[in-house]
Amino acid sequence: MMKTWLTLGMVCVWLTGCGSMQVTPLYDLDLSPTPEERVSTYAYRDIYLDEVNSIMFGHKAHPCKQVDVVRKGSMEGADHLRVEWSQSDSCRYLGVGFPWANHVGKNLKALEKTAAIQFHIKLEQGTASKIPMFFALIDYAGRQATSKINLLDVEGQTFDDQWRKAHIPLSAFRAASRGLNLENIKELRIEFQRKGCVHLDGLRIVPFDHQEEKLSSRSRDVCESLPMDLDQSKLWWGIQEEALSSAVSWSDSHWPPFLVLNHDPDGKNKEWNAFGVALNGWEVLDMTAVHSHSALTFRLEGQWAPLGISIWSGKGKPRQIQTRLTGQHCLQMDEGVWSCAVPIKSMTRHEEFNWASTREVRVTMLRDTDIRLHDFAWEDYRGHPEKVERWLQSRQP
Amino acid sequence: MMQKKTTCLIWAWLCCTALSAGWAQVPEVTLSRDSSGWTLLRHGETHPVLGAGAKANFELLQSSGSNSIRLWSTNKAALLDSAHARGMSVMLGLYLRPERTGMDYNDVHAVQGQLAELKQEVLKYKDHPALLLWGIGNEVDLKYTNTRVWDSVEALAQFIHEVDVNHPTSTVLAGIDPAKVHMVRTKCPSVDVLGVNAYGSIEKLPLNIRRFGWNKPYLVTEWGVNGPFEAPRTAWGAKKEPPGGVKAATRLRRFEDIIASDSAMCLGSYCFLWGQKQESTATWHGLFLSDGQPTEGVDAMQRAWTGGWPETRSPAILDLQLNGEGWRKDHVVRSAEDMQLKVNVEDHGAEVVWTCALFPESTSTKTGGDRQESLAEIPTSFEVSQGPVVEFTAPAQSGAYRVFVRACNATDQCSSANLPFLVSSQKN
Incomplete structure (x- = not known):
């Protein structure tokens, strides 16, 4: 009995010992110089x-x-x-x-x-x-x-x-x-x-012990899919806080809020004729994958007025591409109500634009304007860039 | 009892002394805001910045009505004493290396080293009596991609507020856009004043400051005529520089209509440049010529700062024509062609002496006011006759050139103008 216990004990010790044994790198010594x-x-x-x-x-x-x-x-x-x-x-x-x-x-x-x-x-x-x-x-x-x-x-x-x-x-x-x-x-x-x-x-x-600590470069933000709402949650400029006397302001009377564009070229705020929105908190946004089949879309209510629409890049030339909103970009839905789309491919020099560094969409009021701008967004556009009305009609219920 | 009384008296005296010596002391420079807008106060008095980027000619600067100079770095800090000797204040720059010069704002060791160096500079100069405010970085936003540079700006601004309660902080942008204003506003809350270098873009600066959402005061830290980077170019890429008289008139209009008109937010300005530098040409930005003579731009600044003209006015070249065509046109000439340069000058009734020079066109591609080398003059014979008309022969060798004319009066005040031309064998 004693012998059996002794043998069992030895086996246990041997097994445990094997488990805790270290691999000795007899032939893998790091011989590279310090x-x-x-x-x-x-x-x-x-x-x-x-x-x-x-x-x-x-x-x-x-x-x-x-x-x-x-x-x-x-x-x-x-x-x-x-x-x-x-x-x-x-x-x-x-x-x-x-x-x-x-x-x-x-x-x-x-x-x-x-x-x-x-x-x-x-x-x-x-x-x-x-x-x-x-x-x-x-x-x-x-x-x-x-x-x-x-x-x-x-x-x-x-x-x-x-x-x-x-x-x-x-x-x-x-x-x-x-x-x-x-x-x-x-x-x-x-x-x-x-x-x-x-x-x-x-x-x-x-x-010398190099104190090399490199922060990683900020990774590029990529837009992989649309739509992107250009709403009040984004960073805007050119919007005045005092709505009563301003050229551009948010109206909170409806949900979601919309932009009131009220520009008088001879008025007190005549110089406040432009405003813009940052697509990615003023950092650049890579729109390479989505821009070619996309459009800026919105609904206008009020007196028709031409608007200048431009897209800005953080680097490269051209720094901006632009177009002038005309009736061909819009479908009249009702008296004083238009649904509009500006296909990116309809904008001149869009092929040369640096889409990897897209930063801003800007709107300019080109003459006296009294209009409401609703549902501003960057959306997928699967139509002919010159036949916007047809695409807009196809979206109607 | 007596001992208690004495102790109380000592305490009272100590408290009074402390209050009068330290706690009640007013910071040397402060910003105040009321219903009419922002004001910069120095020793409790309004100090509208009537300034210039200057490294020399302080006597004329002072007599022209300026009260402040801007230094871009602490490298020439001895000029603090020069300014102080004349009762002028200084916007002192802390030079943050821009990304475009190779600085990597992801490199923690390099960034920390730069901050350590600049913090010592702050401690060294914070008590200088001429100091008005700190300029943290100059145009670090020009062609930059790494927004971490704003962390360095903020770290220095915070440090300054910790160690120097007497002077506001600013950072200087190369023009503004909504993105830059947003970055400074959100990433650099310890920056008190926005400095803007604005040349052509000064025309809409007060509007854009407001439209882009800046709600603290600003200074126009460099301004003047449109810079070479904004100038119209010839077909071969040479920049067209307006004649001196046209530039002086532009300076005066911009000061009166833009800078002085925005008293609500604009604390003042530093005109560029009370001196001379090579930037595309030797005469573009400088209010002085390379030999040190003051130009009509100096007169314009005196008018801007004081409301009056100097007793003796500099001549002012208002127009320049080569072979009958104005300076705005492209001039292409044949090799060794006879050339005629006609100058329209306002001489203010004084006799002027003309000198001319021919140079090869500058090929520098440097930006942001980075240093450019001066070019070597091409020896040329000029004949000046009544009109005044300058006659000379174009170089035989094809290439781009620029001809300069200079008119100086008896008191050595001068005006200059130049015109680029191309010598081409292809010309019909």
Whole structure:
């Protein structure tokens, strides 16, 4: 009995042990170098250490710039650089360059996301939150990418007369978007603007934790189906709050509310002859999928008056397409009542319009107007763009 | 008992001192609103902004009646002192990098770095006695797609309200449309004043401010004549710039009929530009010529700001004709053709001296007032005769050119005008 229990116990222990056993990656060890190793094994990491051991150009006597090698008070090495400059119309470009590692083509590609150019910097006097100087990497094809110093990457987040360590992450040059070939870098240049004086020391490439946080681009809002009601819930402009004396106002006497258009070209509000509605809260709306078989529709009540109807885009040319509402867009339903539709395909240049960035529908009163605009909407339109009346009739019960 | 009395007296004295020194202190610049509209108060007094975008010529600016200058960034903050020395106020810009210059407003580190830098600038200049208000960003809306830029504007405006109760905040738009007004209104509630740079669009600015739903005050932060981006063009794309006298008249009309007329919402303006810059041409926006001479535009601004003209008026070129055709026409000429330029000038009874110059046409495509390089003059021989008529020979080489004429009086006030022309071998 004792033996049986012992055996059972051992089996249990063995089974439990198996279940909790870890897979040991005997052959899958991550042998890729750490960022520190990658930089420490990079042969060309020192850009400027001192006059003897580094190459520099742009330090000769110049009317707008003076570059001195200072042997006192250096942060490291035997000396450091002092640059004083004053830009003028006669000397627009002021800079110094470092074709480090004896002009060889430097491959910084593998370091782009994990390393930075580090240097020590101080002002001669005073404090500042910015210094008008830029860093540029230049490849052997002559292409360049620039970056300025981000204050968050400066020790103590200020510049003053104390040496402060600063970094320019290699990724801040955004090489890809600027066409710079990071695999064949010729030199680093520092360009100076306006006026200033700085001390620089110990320029080198070091491992750097990139604080890269990118918010995702706002996704494009897409209109996939119609109808879209252009009602009071949308954002409108050109509508006056005081209904009594206004040219355009909402009437709440019916549900749903409708727009009262009351325009007198000689009256007090003669300039209030236009109004518009944002399709997507003033962000752009992609109408690519639906625009070609659609129309703006509405019902008019009152005295017939021509209206200008336009659709606006957030970018591209033409920025707007427009048409003038005529009798051909409308079907008379009753005395002083019209049902109207403006097919998009009837609007000139609708093919060139940037439908991916549609933003607004705008209405302009072209002469004296006394009319009510009901049921404004953007709808599907399955008819001939020139035969609107027929399509409107087909919709009648 | 005596000790208690003394303690009470000390407390009373401390309270009075605190009240008079701090709590009762009126902010230096405030906005007030009554039934007639908005007013900007500086040290408790109405301060309608009679301003200019200026970096030099402060003496003439002051004597012309201006009381404020606009700086687009803190890079030239030394000008705060220049303005203060003349009792003028400053709208101080905090330069937010526009998206069109490569700034990515999705990049949190870049955005935070920019904010950290600008917050230090706020702390540095907030107590300067010349400061009138802050201009957060200039035309960040121009050709932008990422509306997150407004979060940076709001963050700075909020920060300013936390650390500086003495100065209102503004942001400056490149013209307005309903979308931009909506963005600032809803995303930047800490912005007190809307700044609008408006050239051709100034004609409907007061109306559009209201139609698009802006309900706080506004400043016209740049204005003048229609900009090169709005100008009619020749068939080969050259922009047609009105003569100096026409531009000065436009400036005066726009000030009187539009800016000064909207006292309910408009706090004033900064004319552009009390200086000189290359933007398509060397003379388009500047009220001064490249050699520093004031133009008839300066006279027009004095009239606008003070109601009076200067004692000595600048000449004003009102029209320019090339080979009998006006400056609004397209001028196509043959290679090495003899040219005749006829100028109509209002000289105000003074003798004027003429100078002329020929330049290749600018090919710059920069926008939003971004810096453009000046062009090199083409050496040309000009003969000026009575009329005045200027005769010269067109270049032998085909291409687009622009001829400039300048009329200056004895006190070195000048007017200039120019006209683009095309040298073509195809001309009949």
